[in-house]
Amino acid sequence: MADITPFQLNIPDEQLQDLRQRLDNVRWPESEPVADWSQGTPLSYMREIVDYWRNQYDWRRWENKLNAFGQYKTKLDGLDIHFLHVRSPHEDALPIVITHGWPGSVTEFYKIIDPLTNPTAHGGSAEDAFHVVCPSLPGYGFSERPAETGWGVEKTGRTWGKLMARLGYARYVAQGGDWGAIVTQSMGITETEHCAAIHINMPIVTPDPDTMNDLTETEQKALADMGSYHDHDSGYSKQQSTRPQTLGYGLTDSPTGQAAWIIEKFYAWTDCGEGNDRHPENVLTKDELLDNVMMYWLTATATSSARMYWESFGGGTSSTEQIHMPVGCSIYPKEIFRSSRRWAEKRFTNLIHWNELDRGGHFAAFEQPEIFVDELRTCFRKIRN
DSSP states (O other): OEEEEOOOOOOOHHHHHHHHHHTTTTOOOOSSSSSSTTTTOOOOHHHHHHHHHHHOOOOHHHHHHHHHHEEEEEETEEEEEEEEEOOSTTTEEEEEEEETTTOOOOOGGGGTHHHHOOOOGGGGOOOGGGEEEEEETTTSSSSSSOOOSSOOOHHHHHHHHHHHHHTTTEEEEEESHHHHHHHHHHHHHOTTHHHEEESSOOOOOOGGGGTTTOHHHHHHHHHHHHHHHHHOOOOHHHHHOOOHHHHHHHHHHHHHHHHHHHHHHHHHSSOOOOOGOGGGGGOHHHHHHHHHHHHHTTTTTTHHHHHHHHHTTTTOOOTTOBOSEEEEEEEEBOOOOOOOOOHHHHTTEEEEEEEEEOOOOHHHHHHOOHHHHHHHHHGGEEEGG
């Protein structure tokens, strides 16, 4: 297709050398006066991460993996959008667009792409095959950074509709978590002609006021966790939604700062243990954590990625509008926001799949790829022709 250009990553050696020099010359703060992560990413762990990053981490390994998937760029609504596009060997496969959020990237999906596109090689049936499209959000990773305002979740969702059309997919499904969930829900409102169904792993719904005097134990826990998030874990969101430019100077200048800002959320939002045994490396390796950090560092997108908060929390996310197309939800126990089924049914009038899992967190495809793949297969079987 003339409007779609193959994209090959080849980060200059000079850029990697600059990173090494910055890691060599890091200016450390003092250690936190607590024995846990309650003040943020601990100094001891950041020293461990930086040492590994400087002396053992191999960017070329991940660069080659991304190139092997098949990367592309195409200009949509004035922006060059980067995306992975992997077609299934099964021609009748169902096209799916999968959207990440912050502080994630297409890195989250590397474990699920082959099982989705080639299910017969992973214990599945050819009837469960997908053609997979994983775009980088505008201003994230290798997608172009918007130079003007207006790039919130709704515009992004409409742009994904144009992307799928350009790829020749007249009927497709969509999936997302974090910002990807909100983009996908937006597509459930605006892309109804071609998007046949959506699946989300962080459904954004309003708790039903009529249930407040009769809450289940699960709903009580969900509300309590939302309160804890608001009180102790949402400072990043307030900063990014109000002053992303100010924040961006430090994160764009310091790889250690960028890594600490991101890795803290992988500690907080993954299903990585309890109490003193909680640690991000219980579910993800240093390489995986740093692969994702590098998608922000090498592209200098700390500021532009944060602007999604400024754009979307400024109004107009349609967060309460009903969605009538088929919707599937997978609820992971360590997700930030967890809906109950009866709350979800108030917004999703055609709920075709609902499952509450026993393990997994915010980065579902990254943490529990086999469970995630099974959820998508099960959900979308209901709408395949």
